[in-house]
Amino acid sequence: MTESVPPREIIGAALRRERARSGLSLSEIARRANVSKSTLSQLESGSGNPSLETLWALCVALDIPFAGLLGEPRPRVQVIRAGEGPAVPSSQADYSAALLSASPPTARRDVYSISAEPGGRRLSDPHQSGVVEHVVLGTGRALVGLVDEPVELRPGDYISYPGDLAHVFEALEPGTRAVLISERT
Structure with missing residues (x-):
């Protein structure tokens, strides 16, 4: 305890x-x-x-x-594994929702559907200051995050990282799919 x-x-x-x-x-x-x-x-x-x-x-x-x-400082990199986020079940269906990232009132977000195959790394140069990227992996496996410390994700895993630092997305299995949200504050 x-x-x-x-x-x-x-x-x-x-x-x-x-x-x-x-x-x-x-x-x-x-x-x-x-x-x-x-x-x-x-x-x-x-x-x-x-x-x-x-x-x-x-x-x-x-x-x-x-x-x-009163709260803990926001981590620079946050990973939530599938099934580990605090989920709230529905009373109407076999359905639950887990809040992964609350949007600040002044944030702007772009949402992307990512399709990737093994064999190459997608290296991204730093975006504008203050950009944060959020990725939820749907299928496959991938290395995602900061160039010097990517994290292996499996289906349902979530990661957030500063998009204003160099970052990478590398598919490790065929048919890798993800949702990427780019947030600018």
């Missing part, structure tokens, strides 16, 4: 991570959020007891959504 991490520690880790991402100093974030530097330091160490208002002000100063302080 895994122990749950106290919310203060999750918030502290998120504040440290987001401050490092922003490139701003502790003093600058505290100034922008109108909180004391010592308060921010305590929160980052996981020892503070913040109010909702303080956390909201820090989110504004860091330019992140409130959920960014």
Whole structure:
């Protein structure tokens, strides 16, 4: 059984991570959020007891959504194997749906049907900054993902990876088919 991490520690880790991402100093974030530097330091160490208002002000100063302080950071590469995603069954039929990726409100997505055969790698140069690609393999087997770390997928497997880095799709079996979603934020 895994122990749950106290919310203060999750918030502290998120504040440290987001401050490092922003490139701003502790003093600058505290100034922008109108909180004391010592308060921010305590929160980052996981020892503070913040109010909702303080956390909201820090989110504004860091330019992140409130959920960014409570959730895990989005992984750079995510793989969901067939049958492993959290599925919700229908009461009307033998049918279930699993949410693989929620769309941000400002995202634009293109959906492609991919047909590939063994014998060659489809190497893609990086796309525009912020592009993320999502692939669900329907049939066959394929190596998919970042050029230097592709993942072997089997039918029903899902992968997402930054499309603004060089990536690859290589069919390993005849009749390999997939759905690819290219998302631009």
